[in-house]
Each structure stands twice: as C-alpha cells, then as structure tokens.
Amino acid sequence: MSIVLSCKGLxxxxxxxxxxKGVDLxxxxxxxxxxxxxxxxxxxxxxxxxxCQVPKTAGSAFFEGQDIxxxxxxxxxxxxxxxxxxxxxxxxxxxxxxxxxAAVFARMNxxxxxxxxxxxxxxxxxxxxxxxxxxVGLAHKLHDKAETLSHGQSRMxxxxxxxxxxxxxxxxxxxxxxxxxxxxxxxxxxxKELAAEYTILLIEHKMHxxxxxxxxxxxxxxxEKIAEGTPDEIQKNQMxxxxxxxxxx
Amino acid sequence: MMxxxxxxxxxxxxxxxxxxxMPPSTSAEMLIFGIIAVSxxxxxxxxxxxxxxQAAYFGIAAYTAGLMLKAGMPLILAAPxxxxxxxxxxxxxxxxxxxxxxxxxICLTFAFNQMFYFIAYVWTDVTGGEDGLPGIPRPDFLNDxxxxxxxxxxxxxxxxxxxxxxxNSPLGLVFKLIRENPNxxxxxxxxxxxxxxxxxxxxxxxxxxxxxIYAMVYSIxxxxxxxxxxxxxxxxxxxxxxSGSFFGPLIGAAAYIWMSDTFSVIxxxxxxxxxxxxxxVVLFMRGGMAELISNIYNRFKKPNGDPxxxxxxxxxxxxxxxS
Ligand SMILES: Nc1ncnc2c1ncn2[C@@H]1O[C@H](COP(=O)(O)OP(=O)(O)O)[C@@H](O)[C@H]1O
Ligand SMILES: [Mg+2]
Numbered sequence: 120m121s122i123v124l125s126c127k128g129l130x131x132x133x134x135x136x137x138x139x140k141g142v143d144l145x146x147x148x149x150x151x152x153x154x155x156x157x158x159x160x161x162x163x164x165x166x167x168x169x170x171c172q173v174p175k176t177a178g179s180a181f182f183e184g185q186d187i188x189x190x191x192x193x194x195x196x197x198x199x200x201x202x203x204x205x206x207x208x209x210x211x212x213x214x215x216x217x218x219x220x221a222a223v224f225a226r227m228n229x230x231x232x233x234x235x236x237x238x239x240x241x242x243x244x245x246x247x248x249x250x251x252x253x254x255v256g257l258a259h260k261l262h263d264k265a266e267t268l269s270h271g272q273s274r275m276x277x278x279x280x281x282x283x284x285x286x287x288x289x290x291x292x293x294x295x296x297x298x299x300x301x302x303x304x305x306x307x308x309x310x311k312e313l314a315a316e317y318t319i320l321l322i323e324h325k326m327h328x329x330x331x332x333x334x335x336x337x338x339x340x341x342x343e344k345i346a347e348g349t350p351d352e353i354q355k356n357q358m359x360x361x362x363x364x365x366x367x368x
Numbered sequence: 369m370m371x372x373x374x375x376x377x378x379x380x381x382x383x384x385x386x387x388x389x390m391p392p393s394t395s396a397e398m399l400i401f402g403i404i405a406v407s408x409x410x411x412x413x414x415x416x417x418x419x420x421x422q423a424a425y426f427g428i429a430a431y432t433a434g435l436m437l438k439a440g441m442p443l444i445l446a447a448p449x450x451x452x453x454x455x456x457x458x459x460x461x462x463x464x465x466x467x468x469x470x471x472x473x474i475c476l477t478f479a480f481n482q483m484f485y486f487i488a489y490v491w492t493d494v495t496g497g498e499d500g501l502p503g504i505p506r507p508d509f510l511n512d513x514x515x516x517x518x519x520x521x522x523x524x525x526x527x528x529x530x531x532x533x534x535x536n537s538p539l540g541l542v543f544k545l546i547r548e549n550p551n552x553x554x555x556x557x558x559x560x561x562x563x564x565x566x567x568x569x570x571x572x573x574x575x576x577x578x579x580x581i582y583a584m585v586y587s588i589x590x591x592x593x594x595x596x597x598x599x600x601x602x603x604x605x606x607x608x609x610x611s612g613s614f615f616g617p618l619i620g621a622a623a624y625i626w627m628s629d630t631f632s633v634i635x636x637x638x639x640x641x642x643x644x645x646x647x648x649v650v651l652f653m654r655g656g657m658a659e660l661i662s663n664i665y666n667r668f669k670k671p672n673g674d675p676x677x678x679x680x681x682x683x684x685x686x687x688x689x690x691s
Contacts, residue, residue: 192555222556
C-alpha cells in the first residue's frame with residue numbers, strides 16, 4: 120500500500136523545551152496508524168504540527184505529496200485532512216445539526232454565492248450531515264445545543280464534525296479520553312468501522328485500546344519516536360514497556 | 369423563522385404607531401438608529417466582534433451624501449455614494465482590524481474612529497468642522513415630513529429584511545461559528561479573517577445606509593455624529609435592547625432616541641441618566657430588554673406548552689455581549 124502521509128524530521132521547540140524532536144513517520148493508505156506514548160510525550164503537539172495549529176520549528180509533513188505544514192489552517196480540510204481535538208472543540212451554542220452542517224458546508228459549497236442562499240436549500244449537505252450524525256449515534260439529539268451533551272456524546276460530536284469535512288485522512292486525538300468503558304467500546308467500534316473508508320492517524324494514551332485496532336503503532340516518548348511496528352512487536356518491545364512504566368524518564 | 373415573521377409584524381405596527389406620539393423627524397431618527405443598532409449587532413452579537421468605531425461609517429456616509437445633495441446632485445446618486453464610501457473605508461479599516469482580536473480589536477476600531485473624527489474636525493472647508501455640515505436639501509418629493517418618514521420606513525424595512533436574510537444564511541451561520549469558536553471554525557475550513565472582514569463591511573455598510581438618510585432628517589450633519597461617543601451610544605443601544613436577539617437592538621435604539629429627545633430639553637446633563645440606566649442593565653439585566661420581554665412572554669405561555677422544553681431553543685440568534 121502506498122504512503123499517503125509522510126513526516127520528515129518534524130520538530131517543535133518551546134523556548135528551551137524540545138517537545139517534538141525530529142519525528143519521521145509514514146502512514147499508509149487505509150491503515151489505522153496509532154501514535155501512543157505517556158502523557159506529555161508530545162503526541163498532541165505532533166498532531167498540531169501536522170494540522171498547522173502551531174508553527175513548526177523544523178521538518179515537514181507531506182500529504183499525498185503536498186507539504187501541509189506550511190499552509191493556512193483553513194486550507195487543510197480542503198486538502199483532505201481533517202482532525203479532531205483532544206479537548207472537545209465544537210460550537211456549544213449551536214445545535215448538533217448546525218455543528219455538523221457547517222463542517223459539511225465548508226467543503227461542499229459551490230462558491231461564494233452559496234453563502235447568501237437559505238440553509239434549507241442545500242439538500243446534499245443536509246443529507247450528508249444527517250448521515251454522519253446518525254452514524255455517531257446522535258440522531259435523537261439533532262436539534263439540541265452542543266453544550267447540553269454529555270461528555271461521551273460530545274466526543275462523538277467531535278468525531279462527527281471531523282468526518283463532516285469529507286476527509287481522506289482523519290487525525291484523531293485521544294477520542295476515548297475520559298470515556299466510560301461502554302462509551303469507549305462504542306468509540307473503538309466506530310473507529311474500526313471508519314477504517315474501511317478512511318486512513319486514520321490515531322493518538323491514544325491507553326495501550327490496550329490501540330492493540331486491538333491498529334495496523335501500525337508508533338511510540339513517542341519525550342518527543343522522540345522510540346519504536347514502531349505491529350501491535351505484537353510493540354507489545355514485546357522492552358523499551359516501550361519501560362517508557363510506560365516511567366523508567367526512561 | 370416563523371417567530372421572526374411575527375416580530376417583523378410587531379415592528380411594522382410600531383413603525384405605524386410611533387409618529388402618532390412623536391414628531392415625524394424624531395420618529396425617522398428612531399428608525400435610522402434602529403438600522404444602525406441592528407447592523408452593528410451583526411458584528412457584535414452574531415460574530416462576536418465588539419466595535420467601538422461604528423459612528424465613523426455613519427458619519428462618513430452622512431457627510432458624503434450631505435455634500436453631494438448640497439452640490440445639487442440627486443438622491444439616487446448621493447445615497448449610493450454615501451453607502452459606497454462607508455463600504456470602502458470600512459473595507460480598508462476592517463482589513464487591519466480583523467487581524468487582531470479582543471481588546472486590541474476594540475482599540476483599533478476606536479482609534480480609526482478618532483482619526484476620522486479629527487479629519488472631519490480639521491477639514492472645515494468641506495465638513496464645516498465643529499459647526500457641522502448645515503443646509504443639506506431634501507429632494508422635492510421628500511420635503512413633506514410625513515412623506516420623509518414613510519420613505520425612511522421603507523428603507524428601514526428593506527434593511528431589516530436584507531439583514532434577516534443574511535443572519536439566516538450560511539454566511540450568518542459562519543459568523544456564529546466564529547463567535548462560538550474561531551479556532552474550530554478555521555479547522556473545519558473557513559477563512560475566519562475573511563469572514564470577519566465580511567461581517568465588518570456588511571455591518572458598516574448598513575450603518576452607512578442609515579447615515580445617508582440621517583443627513584436629510586434635520587438637513588444638518590452635526591460633528592458629534594462621527595464622534596466615538598456616538599459609537600459608545602450604539603453599543604449602549606445593543607446592551608440595553610439586548611444583543612442576544614435580532615430585534616432587541618431596535619428597543620435600545622428607540623429608547624435611546626426617546627431619552628435623548630425627552631430629557632435633553634429639560635436637563636443638559638441627561639447623559640448622566642443614560643449612565644445610570646447602563647449600569648442598571650449591565651448589573652441586573654444582562655440580556656437587555658429583549659430577554660426581559662421574552663422571559664415575561666414565556667412565563668405567560670408556559671402552561672399551555674411543554675413545560676420540559678424551553679421555548680427558546682432556536683439558535684438563529686446572536687449571543688449577548690457578556691464580559
Ligand atoms: N504551548 C506550549 N508551550 C509550552 N509548552 C508546551 C505547549 N504545548 C505543549 N507543551 C509541552 O509539550 C509537552 C508535550 O505536550 P503534548 O504534546 O500535549 O503531550 P501529549 O499529548 O503526548 O500528552 C508537555 O511537556 C507540554 O507541557
Ligand atoms: Mg495530548
């Protein structure tokens with residue numbers, strides 16, 4: 120399978136703090152590629168570099184051959200890259216439908232004139248938005264405000280808004296964070312399902328979750344990639360065990 | 369949407385009734401400031417950009433239209449020119465302002481307002497400086513005060529309907545996204561600086577429409593109409609009326625004109641009163657008159673409706689300015 124996302128020496132320094140220290144990482148089409156590592160390993164920062172949320176210090180990331188680390192953040196979804204955030208980051212005073220509709224419309228509008236038409240007039244956008252909302256199990260909440268959702272439902276909405284961007288690769292930052300076991304299960308099932316359609320780069324702190332669903336796992340520790348391989352290989356890797364038990368710190 | 373139609377009808381009723389209690393020119397002034405308040409709210413309440421400089425575009429349009437009318441040009445030229453100049457200047461000013469957020473944004477809008485004020489102040493040959501720009505003629509068909517009021521009302525409704533369309537369009541939704549969470553709005557693919565700029569220019573252009581009509585009300589453009597204090601008054605209208613709804617600012621505009629009209633003749637220090645009202649609203653009525661009225665309305669309506677569900681679930685509305 121071909122490589123769709125290729126990171127080369129991606130690095131971020133905050134003052135003296137080298138948070139991400141030159142990470143190389145290749146993601147193959149159709150894979151669930153997980154990035155794991157202890158808290159503070161630099162996983163989210165690594166994601167923020169790929170998705171132009173923070174300016175990089177060095178390196179680059181190529182998606183389908185194009186460097187995505189030097190474009191404007193609002194161009195990224197239009198290049199087929201969509202991400203979710205570790206801390207739920209939606210539009211609290213708007214309804215679930217509006218949240219998702221807006222994200223679909225961002226990609227499926229036919230130019231400036233469409234922005235002045237009526238919202239109800241876009242059948243295809245409506246259908247796509249409703250399909251995604253149904254898929255994440257929020258259909259019964261369609262016209263509730265996002266701020267009224269439970270934590271688990273918010274995480275689902277976060278993923279829904281991410282999917283709405285009609286992406287070819289989705290970056291998920293700890294989608295199961297803070298979820299109860301039941302909800303965690305639902306979320307992992309959804310990710311598995313999505314893997315049939317999208318390439319997925321998944322950040323996860325909890326090791327047992329990624330073991331079951333990943334094709335490839337990369338391990339970050341203190342800003343460095345210390346291991347990479349199949350779940351089996353990672354499970355056996357002594358360095359990874361040490362990192363998780365804190366012995367490398 | 370249905371609710372908006374009712375509110376539009378109530379507004380229409382008020383527009384018909386106002387001149388029975390007030391001189392036609394005062395009534396016209398209410399509608400003019402109504403346009404300003406609602407348009408400024410597109411920026412403040414819907415997009416979350418607090419501007420302290422909207423008097424600039426009001427003044428620029430008023431001076432432009434006033435000067436052209438004085439030069440004998442027809443209204444059909446003078447009015448669009450006034451709006452166009454407000455649009456162009458707000459386009460230039462907005463370009464710089466939308467690069468900043470929060471306090472810096474407010475300060476920039478304020479500073480530009482001051483700049484335009486000083487230009488008007490020192491450029492006495494053109495603007496009349498401190499004395500204002502007097503002697504603006506009305507076109508013949510508007511000479512009668514009642515006819516002028518009707519004309520103002522027609523423009524007022526055209527503006528209201530256009531602005532309602534805008535806030536209910538995808539464009540209006542993007543404005544709300546920016547208010548709610550600019551970072552995510554950007555992450556899902558909207559160029560937020562561009563849309564903030566649109567919001568700025570749209571709000572200022574409608575304010576410009578108000579300015580061109582204002583020039584004809586008393587046939588004079590006093591210089592305080594471009595002063596930043598007027599920009600502050602506009603924000604007062606939003607807060608008093610309630611920036612949390614489309615129509616709320618209209619209440620604020622009407623109250624402002626009514627107060628200035630009633631109290632300024634009996635007491636020169638009347639702005640002090642406005643200050644007291646302002647403090648009261650900010651401390652005890654954060655949603656403004658609109659929220660107060662909708663609360664009372666809901667209390668009466670509740671028993672018939674579903675008590676579990678709040679009536680006010682529609683989101684085609686802006687959010688109050690809260691600090
Ligand atoms: N904006 C920032 N300024 C300074 N340090 C930061 C910033 N963001 C993250 N860091 C630091 O970078 C390190 C990695 O953070 P993060 O990428 O969030 O880790 P992870 O997602 O793996 O838990 C942490 O030590 C954190 O304190
Ligand atoms: Mg993280």
